[in-house]
Amino acid sequence: MGELREIPFAEESPQIKDRVSAYWNERAESFFAQRCREIESNKAARWREEILALAPVPAGSALSSETQAPAGERPAGGALNILDIGCGAGFFEVLFGTMGHRVTGIDLSKSMVEKAGEMIRRYQVSGNAAVLQMDAEHPDLPAERFDLIITRNLTWTLPHPIEAYEAWKTLLRPGGVLLNFDAEYAKGAHRLNSPENQAHRQISDRLKEECHEIYHLLSISTLSRPDWDLRVLQELGYEAVSADLSFGERIYREQDEFHIPDRMFRIYARKA
16 A cells, blocks of 8 residues: 555554553543433434435345334435444444444443443344444454444544554445544644533543543554545545545534534545
8 A cells, every 4th residue: 555554553552452442441431421412412313414315225124114214314225234333332323223223333442332232221222233342443243244334533543544444344345335433633632621622521631631642652643634544545445435524513513512623524435
């Protein structure tokens, strides 16, 4: 992959994943509470609308009459088989599981997986959603299994993002879509304590400092994103690769508890 491979990802400390996992384990309880509030907020409908507008037609599946979603809230053809990478506390599992889509969530953090399971039970979507503790860079899942892969605020934590993008492509069926929602959080690290950063207001100063240190341990923090991601995806053979830099502004319009000043972008890529 030429110069893209020359970025020193191979030099990342083997312990960085343990540190990232420990950080999210410690945040799991408050993160779970915030995601429960978000699923009940006006953000949920915005997420659903944005994602389903870009989702592929499901491959050979149909929603049953018991779980049939209203017209306009699902792609033509029935239920999607969705993989949520870095699922956190289970927001997308509930968001799409309640519509009858099948959602598998994976996360490196044991505590987040436990909280995602709790959220799935709370919203009674166990029949459509499941979560597993798993490394996002090396997911142990069947090839060409998923219509849609979603990942939110994960890629900035990865020591080997090219490996991750390669692995995710393998998991998509032909015509399947990857949607990556992320931001250049490291470049806005000084805003962790700013008044407008409402989403991190309840995080302790110690955890904010740990987050800041993690940023500086990862090579991906130094890259110009999403331009770098787009180049990688294109070189890996994904099709129709694009970025939407205004995505976050459409979801987080209000200056409420979910607002982060860093601009969230959306990356779209399709497997041939």
